[in-house]
Structure formats: structure tokens, C-alpha cells
Amino acid sequence: MKKLLLSITAFVLGMNVLNAQTKDQKFSLGLHTGIVDYNGEVDRNWFNTDKAYRAQFGLSAAYNLNAYFNLALELSKGSIGHHFPQMGGFRADLTQGNLQLRFKFNNGRMLKEDARFQPYIFGGLGFAMFKNQTSDTNQYVVEGTDLAKNLGAGFTVKLTQNIGLNFNTMLTNLSSDRRDGVSLVFNDQYMIHSAGIVYNFGKAKDTDGDGVTDANDKCPDTPAGVKVDAYGCPLDTDKDGIADYQDECPEVAGEKATKGCPDKDKDGIADKDDDCPELAGPAETNGCPDTDGDGVADKDDKCPEVKGTKAMKGCPDTDGDSVPDNEDDCPTEAGTKENRGCPEKVVVVPVISQKLLDLAKIDAQFQTAEYVLRKNYKANLDEMAKEMIADPAVKLKVSGHADSRGDKAFNNPLSENRAKAVKKYLVSKGVSEDRITIEFFGDSVPKGDNSTVMGQAINRRCEFTVTK
Structure with a gap:
């Protein structure tokens, strides 16, 4: 039992060439140790741990030919023998060299080339140098070199990109049948069970620097700094086909058209930006329906089936007087809000010149924040003075x-x-000063809609009242 435990320990702690090379790691060196398991005329039972196991160690070099094969050269030193008191037993110093061709299952088709678990099989030829001695006399009695044919299988486990552990078993058949001192039926043979560690020279390419080698990277052009999965592709948390780094809603599945965000009504506007997420609408109205196509969403449109303007809350204003047609008693004639869209009614005093009354209807309008008379109104004041x-x-x-x-x-x-400027101008034209009175109201008596440019222009004015 003690020998069995020692054998298992040697197997686990041993070292051998690692078959973990890739196309970017052509060459490797390794050390190995293990046990030799004799089988011959003296004892035809494999795994006879108490009588036939002997220690072995060595070194290896391997060159990667392609994704499927590599070539390995192995040199080892140890012993072979059998403890069998009835026949005297035997022991031989063993020096062995092998050239092996290995078939790798981690070839990119069966398993990933850079897989952590990498099984393989191999075959090869080599030599075995012996110095035999008997257990009774401990004298060397036979020396020689045999041709060694070998077959085997094993696997490697990657620890890092450059270092890994290997375990394998190799069956060796010799060209001689005299290494155990007995020649009867078949040539001597033995198995070597070994384990080892290797260093692979070179570094596997990782073009995009995401930590996944090119051999296993399904997305080799991932932008720098982007988190990736085991296959080197950008993470897609919500599985909507849009990588998290491009997804504005990475935890909720969405559409490509809305940069990974949901779009319930399929109007091309993400729900998070859509004022009406369950009703399709254009971008101009933030995703809300606009039946009449006037740029005012139906929910805000007081005339949703008739095209209007935003200023009129979606209703038309045919005469442009800032009173929407639906509230305008004179929709085709400009007026004022005070008159519900109709022109102001002027009471004509028959005894006053009609021309003067007509002139008085024309307001003198001013530029913003100014009280200088505009040239186009002076002609009107000239006629009024006359x-x-x-x-x-x-x-x-x-x-x-x-x-x-x-x-x-x-x-x-x-x-x-503004009122004083008008009075001063009329006085300069010959009108007696005591016939003109002025009053001012600031912005307290608007004539137009101060929320519009047109309304503001109307309100910058002087009005005239003629009396007798």
C-alpha cells in the first residue's frame, strides 16, 4: 500500500511536457516525473504496484506544427524491474528517448484551441538504453540499446496562457525480449505513467486587448475598455442584440432603431423619450399622434382635425388677427380680441370732418423702447394738423x-x-398747444396680443380721440 501511495503522489506531483501550444505559441519546454510499469515474462500483470513500479524523470521539448499536430522530443532517465524472489527478479537502469507525433483534440473544431482541458493521443519511435543487474548479485550482466515503439494518450490542464499541467500514459514495446532475463513469448514492454509542467514560449495574440485570445475571440475588433464575455464579444445584458456599450437601456430589451430601448408603439421613438409611449406619433410631436399634421399633438390641439398653428394651439387664424377662427366672430376680417376678432367700431360725429376722423383711426406706432416718431407716420400727422x-x-x-x-x-x-412726441410734432405744424391733451397708460391697455410679435407691435402706439 505504501508503494501505491508513493506512486499516486509521484503521478500527481510529477511533471511532463504540456500540450497547450497554439498557433501563436510554437515552442515549449517541460520537465516530467512518473513511474515505470513493467510487463513481461517475469510478471504479465499491469499495475502491479508492489513489485513492478520504478521511478522515472526527464525533460521534453515540443514544436507546434499546426492546429491538429505537434512534434515532441522526450528524454528520460529511470529504472525498470520486478521484485520476484522465486526467480531472483531483475533491475535495469533505463535511459529512453522518443520522438512523438501528437494529435490534439483542442484543434478548434473538436475543442477550442485555447481550451483549458486539452486531451490528445500520440505515437512515436525512439531508443531505450539498458544496464541490467540481478537482484541477488547486484552485478550488471546485460547492456544494450533497443528500438522503442510507443503509443499513448493524455491530457493537459492550462494554468495560465504560458504554464500548464500534463498527465499521460505511454505504452512502450521493445525490439528485444531479454531485458528481464527471460525470453519466452513476446518482447518486453512497459508503460510510463507521468505528469509534468511546461512553459510555452510566446504569447497568444489578443488583437483587441479584451483578455480573450484571437483563436477563441468571436468578436476580435471589440473597442478598448468594453467588457466582454468568454467568447470575446461585448456584453449584452438584456439579450436584445445590442451590446451594452451601445445600448442606452442595457438592462431592458429594446430595438436597434431606438438604441436598445423599448418602443411599445413602434414609432421609432424610445418609450423614455415618448410623450405618448402607447400611441404612435411623429418625432415633431415627441411621439404623440397629430391627426391634422400641423405640428401640434392631438392631446394639445384644440382643433385636432383642422390644420392650425402652434400659436393658436392648433387652430387656424384665417385673418391673422391672433384670434383663432373658432373664437373669431369675423374670421375673414382682422380684428381685436376685445371685439372677438372683429374690427373696432368707431362712432362718427357728423359735425367733425370725416377726413379727420379717418386720420385719427391710424395709430402712430413706435419701435421697441423708443418714442421717436417714425417717418411713415409723419405724413398722417401732417394731414391731421391741416x-x-x-x-x-x-x-x-x-x-x-x-x-x-x-x-x-x-x-x-x-x-x-410717445404721447408728448406726437403733441410736439402737431404743435410744430401750427396746431395750438391748448387744443391737444395727452394721457398715457403704459402696457395696461393692450390692443394686440402681447404674446406675439404682431401683437407687441400693435401695442407700441399712440391713439387719437377727436372731440368738439
Whole structure:
């Protein structure tokens, strides 16, 4: 039993050439140790651990031919013998050299070339040098060299890219039948059970640097820094076919069109960006339906079946007076909000010149934050001055206004200065100063919609009231 334990220990702790080379690791060196298991006329039983086991050690070199085969050269030193008191037994010093051709199962088809477990079979030829001695006299009685034919099988286990363990068994058949001192039926033979460690020179290529060698990398062009699986491909946590590093929703399966995010309504807008994730709609309305195609989502459109404008909340404004048609009593004639979209009604006083009344309807409008009279309004004021000079009983009230973009402290003086500028101009044209009064309202009396550019322009004005 003690010899059996020693044999098992030698087998596990032994060293032999590692068959773990790849196309990028052509050459390897190794050391091995093991036990020799004799079988011959003295004892025809294999695994006779108490009588036929002897120690053995050596070194190996191997060259990788291709994915399927490598060539190994092995030199070993040990002994062979058998303890058999009735026949005297025998012992021989054994020096053996073998050239082996190995077939690898880790060839890229049966197993991955860089697999951790790598089985193989082999065959080869070599020589075996013996120095025999008897157990009784301990004298060498026979010396010689035999041709050694060998077959075997084994496997290797990778520890790192360059280092691994190997275990194999080799059957050797000699060209002589005299190594045990007896020649009867068949030539002497023995098995060598060995284990070893090897160093493979070179480094397996890993073009993309992801830790998976090119031989086993199904995605050899993975960008630097991207986490990969055992096959060298980028991780895809949600299994939607979009790698995590390109997936904006890596933990929820989605669509390629939405960069890996779900799109329930299939409108090409990811649910996370879709204001209506269960109703298909265009990107212009953030994924919500827009029945009339006016760019206003149905949910916000007060006229969802009639094309309108965003300013009018999806409703049309035919006359452009900032009053939507559905609220405009005069949809084809521009008006004001105060008149529900209809023009202002002016009460005509028969005793006042109609021309003057008509001139008074034209507001004097100003540029933003200014009170300088614009040239195109001066002609109107010139005509107004002529009419007032022609009828000395007529009086004029000038009302200044501003849009709502300034505060009260700014808009009130601004509207006052606008009224004063109009009065000053009329006085310069010959109208008596006491016939003109002014008032100002800042932005408190808008005429147009201050939320629109057009409405603001309308509100920067001076209005006229003619009395007698």
C-alpha cells in the first residue's frame, strides 16, 4: 500500500511536457516525473504496484506544427524491474528517448484551441538504453540499446496562457525480449505513467486587448475598455442584440432603431423619450399622434382635425388677427380680441370732418423702447394738423401705450413720452398747444396680443380721440 501511495503522489506531483501550444505559441519546454510499469515474462500483470513500479524523470521539448499536430522530443532517465524472489527478479537502469507525433483534440473544431482541458493521443519511435543487474548479485550482466515503439494518450490542464499541467500514459514495446532475463513469448514492454509542467514560449495574440485570445475571440475588433464575455464579444445584458456599450437601456430589451430601448408603439421613438409611449406619433410631436399634421399633438390641439398653428394651439387664424377662427366672430376680417376678432367700431360725429376722423383711426406706432416718431407716420400727422387748423373748434386727445415687455416703471414714462412726441410734432405744424391733451397708460391697455410679435407691435402706439 505504501508503494501505491508513493506512486499516486509521484503521478500527481510529477511533471511532463504540456500540450497547450497554439498557433501563436510554437515552442515549449517541460520537465516530467512518473513511474515505470513493467510487463513481461517475469510478471504479465499491469499495475502491479508492489513489485513492478520504478521511478522515472526527464525533460521534453515540443514544436507546434499546426492546429491538429505537434512534434515532441522526450528524454528520460529511470529504472525498470520486478521484485520476484522465486526467480531472483531483475533491475535495469533505463535511459529512453522518443520522438512523438501528437494529435490534439483542442484543434478548434473538436475543442477550442485555447481550451483549458486539452486531451490528445500520440505515437512515436525512439531508443531505450539498458544496464541490467540481478537482484541477488547486484552485478550488471546485460547492456544494450533497443528500438522503442510507443503509443499513448493524455491530457493537459492550462494554468495560465504560458504554464500548464500534463498527465499521460505511454505504452512502450521493445525490439528485444531479454531485458528481464527471460525470453519466452513476446518482447518486453512497459508503460510510463507521468505528469509534468511546461512553459510555452510566446504569447497568444489578443488583437483587441479584451483578455480573450484571437483563436477563441468571436468578436476580435471589440473597442478598448468594453467588457466582454468568454467568447470575446461585448456584453449584452438584456439579450436584445445590442451590446451594452451601445445600448442606452442595457438592462431592458429594446430595438436597434431606438438604441436598445423599448418602443411599445413602434414609432421609432424610445418609450423614455415618448410623450405618448402607447400611441404612435411623429418625432415633431415627441411621439404623440397629430391627426391634422400641423405640428401640434392631438392631446394639445384644440382643433385636432383642422390644420392650425402652434400659436393658436392648433387652430387656424384665417385673418391673422391672433384670434383663432373658432373664437373669431369675423374670421375673414382682422380684428381685436376685445371685439372677438372683429374690427373696432368707431362712432362718427357728423359735425367733425370725416377726413379727420379717418386720420385719427391710424395709430402712430413706435419701435421697441423708443418714442421717436417714425417717418411713415409723419405724413398722417401732417394731414391731421391741416384738418385741425381748418376747424379751430376741434380738440384732440393723444393716448400713449407700450407693449408688456418692460415693467411699469419703464413702460409708463415710455408711453407718456410717445404721447408728448406726437403733441410736439402737431404743435410744430401750427396746431395750438391748448387744443391737444395727452394721457398715457403704459402696457395696461393692450390692443394686440402681447404674446406675439404682431401683437407687441400693435401695442407700441399712440391713439387719437377727436372731440368738439
